[in-house]
Amino acid sequence: LHFEPYPFEKLSELLKDITPNSAYPAVTLTIGEPQFETPDFIQETLKQNVHLLNKYPKSSGEAYVNEAQRSFMKKRFGVELKSSELISVFGTKEVLFSFPQYWLHDKQNPVMAYPNPFYQIYEGAAIASRARVVHLDLTVENGFKPDINLPSLKEADLIILNFPNNPTTSVLSLEELGEWVKFALKYDVVLLNDECYSELYVGQKPASLLEASLHVGNEKFKNVLVLNSISKRSSAPGLRSGFIAGDEKILSNGMERYGTCGTYTRSIREKSPFST
Numbered sequence: 001l002h003f004e005p006y007p008f009e010k011l012s013e014l015l016k017d018i019t020p021n022s023a024y025p026a027v028t029l030t031i032g033e034p035q036f037e038t039p040d041f042i043q044e045t046l047k048q049n050v051h052l053l054n055k056y057p058k059s060s061g062e063a064y065v066n067e068a069q070r071s072f073m074k075k076r077f078g079v080e081l082k083s084s085e086l087i088s089v090f091g092t093k094e095v096l097f098s099f100p101q102y103w104l105h106d107k108q109n110p111v112m113a114y115p116n117p118f119y120q121i122y123e124g125a126a127i128a129s130r131a132r133v134v135h136l137d138l139t140v141e142n143g144f145k146p147d148i149n150l151p152s153l154k155e156a157d158l159i160i161l162n163f164p165n166n167p168t169t170s171v172l173s174l175e176e177l178g179e180w181v182k183f184a185l186k187y188d189v190v191l192l193n194d195e196c197y198s199e200l201y202v203g204q205k206p207a208s209l210l211e212a213s214l215h216v217g218n219e220k221f222k223n224v225l226v227l228n229s230i231s232k233r234s235s236a237p238g239l240r241s242g243f244i245a246g247d248e249k250i251l252s253n254g255m256e257r258y259g260t261c262g263t264y265t266r267s268i269r270e271k272s273p274f275s276t
């Protein structure tokens, strides 16, 4: 397996002999790390529960985390989920890497589509899955929105979307997301939206793909999944807690067990940041 070096490693190498002009303040365009303090209640709860650090979380997931995450989906997007429609995970990075390997494992010539530019883990997952990649170019001309009419898209076994998008900040409306859900149903392809930036917005709240799924009448979320995480919304990437939610058939059909081979779900005991 050959993985590309992380872009920030490449960037550091390129910048290493350059002395910045001290007349200007530095603008750090580095990893998507929150620049705000982790909220007090998270820090406090963590301190009160350090005695639990010698315990593994349940590999099947803690019920209170699942509940808090479902209540977030209900409160924020009006999407009511059954506990079996959500799996709590470590970070979403880990799922973005492992889910494509799980889903594409039995395909003869797997094809994965995702936006370009992209979060590098999508590419790592494609390499590990031996998948051919279809890039959904985000350009000034298309308003940084993926072209749903791209002919090669119909060959995809898995499409990853990432809206609100990193790095372009572009957002797809409820209606636009609904068109993607219809596409996933029509061509029977799994659609996964990486929604870890859903809570970072100015003005109108971005919609979730699961909300769009309900909007177009796909009430069982067939072929549709979303990921979310506390890393950005709660300024807590060090805690590693997120979820994958949507199509129960995909989630219950072995994914849960595959995920627990590599990841444990974690959160602060009794109180997940998703509960606020």
Ligand SMILES: Cc1ncc(COP(=O)(O)O)c(C=O)c1O
Pocket (backbone or CB within 6 Å): 031, 032, 033, 091, 092, 093, 094, 119, 162, 166, 194, 196, 228, 229, 230, 231, 237, 241, 242
């Ligand atoms: C687009 C995107 N998806 C997922 C992640 C990973 O987030 P997590 O901390 O949940 O692994 C990041 C983190 O930078 C990201 O930018």
